[in-house]
Amino acid sequence: xxxxxxxxxxxxxxxxxxxxxxxxxxxxxxxxxxxxxxxxxxxxxxxxxxxxxxxxxxxxxxxxxxxxxxxxxxxxxxxxxxxxxxxxxxxxxxxxxxxxxxxxxxxxxxxxxxxxxxxxxxxxxxxxxxxxxxxxxxxxxxxxxxxxxxxxxxxxxxxxxxxxxxxxxxxxxxxxxxxxxxxxxxxxxxxxxxxxxxxxxxxxxxxxxxxxxxxxxxxxxxxxxxxxxxxxxxxx
Amino acid sequence: xxxxxxxxxxxxxxxxxxxxxxxxxxxxxxxxxxxxxxxxxxxxxxxxxxxxxxxxxxxxxxxxxxxxxxxxxxxxxxxxxxxxxxxxxxxxxxxxxxxxxxxxxxxxxxxxxxxxxxxxxxxxxxxxxxxxxxxxxxxxxxxxxxxxxxxxxx
Numbered sequence: 001x002x003x004x005x006x007x008x009x010x011x012x013x014x015x016x017x018x019x020x021x022x023x024x025x026x027x028x029x030x031x032x033x034x035x036x037x038x039x040x041x042x043x044x045x046x047x048x049x050x051x052x053x054x055x056x057x058x059x060x061x062x063x064x065x066x067x068x069x070x071x072x073x074x075x076x077x078x079x080x081x082x083x084x085x086x087x088x089x090x091x092x093x094x095x096x097x098x099x100x101x102x103x104x105x106x107x108x109x110x111x112x113x114x115x116x117x118x119x120x121x122x123x124x125x126x127x128x129x130x131x132x133x134x135x136x137x138x139x140x141x142x143x144x145x146x147x148x149x150x151x152x153x154x155x156x157x158x159x160x161x162x163x164x165x166x167x168x169x170x171x172x173x174x175x176x177x178x179x180x181x182x183x184x185x186x187x188x189x190x191x192x193x194x195x196x197x198x199x200x201x202x203x204x205x206x207x208x209x210x211x212x213x214x215x216x217x218x219x220x221x222x223x224x225x226x227x228x229x230x231x232x233x234x235x236x
Numbered sequence: 237x238x239x240x241x242x243x244x245x246x247x248x249x250x251x252x253x254x255x256x257x258x259x260x261x262x263x264x265x266x267x268x269x270x271x272x273x274x275x276x277x278x279x280x281x282x283x284x285x286x287x288x289x290x291x292x293x294x295x296x297x298x299x300x301x302x303x304x305x306x307x308x309x310x311x312x313x314x315x316x317x318x319x320x321x322x323x324x325x326x327x328x329x330x331x332x333x334x335x336x337x338x339x340x341x342x343x344x345x346x347x348x349x350x351x352x353x354x355x356x357x358x359x360x361x362x363x364x365x366x367x368x369x370x371x372x373x374x375x376x377x378x379x380x381x382x383x384x385x386x387x388x389x390x
Contacts, residue, residue, distance in 0.1 A: 097349045144350045146315060148267060150293070150300060154315035154352070156341070201343040201350075214345050 041068040042183060044226020046079060051223065059085045059206065063105070065224050073114070077129060079107040083137075083208035097144035100160065103137025105209030107169065115174075123177045123228075127187065131169040135208045138162050158202050165207045166195040171222070181228040189220045262348035266378045268310040269335060269356065269385060276367035276388040283307050284389060286326045294321040294332070308383070313337060313354055313376070326365055326389075333369075333387075334360040337376075344378055353377050356384060365390050 042065075049061025063081020070076055085101045092098050109131030115124055140160030147153050168191070175185025193216045198204075204213035211218035273284045285307045292299035300312065313335070314320050321334045336357040343350055354376040359369045370386040 095347065095349050141350075146267075146350055146352060147264070148312065148315055149265070150296075150298075150312040151314040151316070151320075156350070201341055203343055203346065205346045212346070214347075 039069065040228055040230035041066055042226040042228045044183070044224050046081065047223040047225065048221060049081065049083065058088050058091055059083065061208065063209065065222075065226060067111070067226065073112055075111040075113065075125075075127070075129075077107070077109050077111050077131060079105075079131075079209070081105055081209060083206065085206055087205075096147065098142040099139070099205050100142065101137050101139035101204060101206065103135055103139070103208040105133060105135035105207075107131045107133040107209060109169070111171070123183075125175045125185070126173070127175065127185075128172040129170070131171060133165075133167045133169050133191065133209050135165045135210060136162065137165075137204060137208055139202065139204055141202060158200065161200060163196065163198045163204065165193060165204070165210060167191050167193045167207075167210050173222075175224075177228075181230075183226045183228060184224070185226075186221065186223045189222060191218045191220060192216065260345055260347040262344070263379060265310070265312070266351055267315070267354065267376065268312045269354075269376060270381070270383050271309040271311055271385045271387050272383050273307055273309075274386050274388050276390050281386065286389065288325075288327045290323075290325040292323055294323055309387075311335065313339070313352075315339065315352055324366070324387075329364040331364045331366045332360075332362045333366070336360075342378065351378050359385055361387075 046063040061083040065079045068076040082104045087099045111127040111129030113125040115126040141158040171187040171189040173187030275282045275284045287305045288303045289306045291301045319336045324331045338355045339352045356374045367388045373382045
């Protein structure tokens with residue numbers, strides 16, 4: 001993808017999110033006629049991994065998500081998943097090293113729903129929240145080459161070893177009830193790495209659940225489809 | 237609202253995943269000692285240009301520079317050893333330059349991969365036209381363009 005197109009893409013995204021926020025605010029003002037509260041939890045999947053595989057076939061990722069409402073406007077959010085990554089031959093050639101990583105991650109945190117609506121049966125939300133994330137992964141380079149045009153290239157390898165990463169994640173986005181008890185939502189996430197116990201020089205290409213291993217701050221996107229399982233009946 | 241959210245969310249995923257990540261430009265030849273020529277006669281450091289300079293490894297037949305006019309040299313280090321020896325030729329005069337160093341493996345980034353960083357320990361030289369050598373900056377690191385040694389010439 002060319003640089004002008006990338007800039008255009010990012011501009012589009014910025015405008016899109018700005019539009020969504022304004023649209024949501026408008027709804028808050030104009031539609032104040034409902035109550036959508038009921039006890040229970042949701043179980044769903046985050047499609048960030050499967051969709052990402054369309055653009056990066058080296059990576060396979062999947063995660064399950066749950067939301068549990070524990071107070072009037074407050075939700076617990078939990079997520080668990082895995083990510084496996086192996087460089088394709090093209091990627092190895094471009095980067096002069098091979099890379100393999102297998103890992104899992106957990107995220108837990110709280111969300112605040114600031115969508116205020118009095119419409120009966122309307123269970124839509126607009127969340128803002130904070131999560132803690134933890135990933136454990138085993139990674140290594142089966143081989144790498146450091147080029148030297150005069151004395152000759154150096155060939156080496158970095159055996160697989162385990163490292164842990166901890167991060168905080170600020171997230172915001174809407175969720176809507178598509179069908180009875182079936183929810184769809186997306187969030188934009190800012191992930192800030194706080195600790196990584198990496199004992200060797202190799203930085204992870206990708207940290208499961210966090211993203212680009214080079215960065216201290218990553219901006220990501222989650223797209224969740226989930227099913228609500230009530231643990232008590234709604235009061236009609 | 238729901239349909240629109242759905243549709244735009246999918247579009248956003250496509251653009252975010254494909255659009256917002258830039259690949260890093262990687263630097264090459266980051267394993268050379270940067271050496272400048274200076275006049276040995278001057279009281280203060282004064283850049284000097286040498287004519288018809290050639291540089292080649294002592295055990296090599298191929299040269300890095302061949303009869304060029306230069307004010308600085310980029311002397312490549314060997315990843316497999318901790319000492320390199322070069323012949324520096326200026327017209328009919330020839331000096332030997334030997335550099336001892338330590339190396340350390342580094343990882344630059346996921347796009348640029350591995351490199352070696354170096355630290356210069358000692359520089360020896362003969363005295364055909366090189367008067368003395370001063371080590372100014374011992375480290376050779378990725379992305380740095382600092383002069384490492386000064387070669388004072390007659």
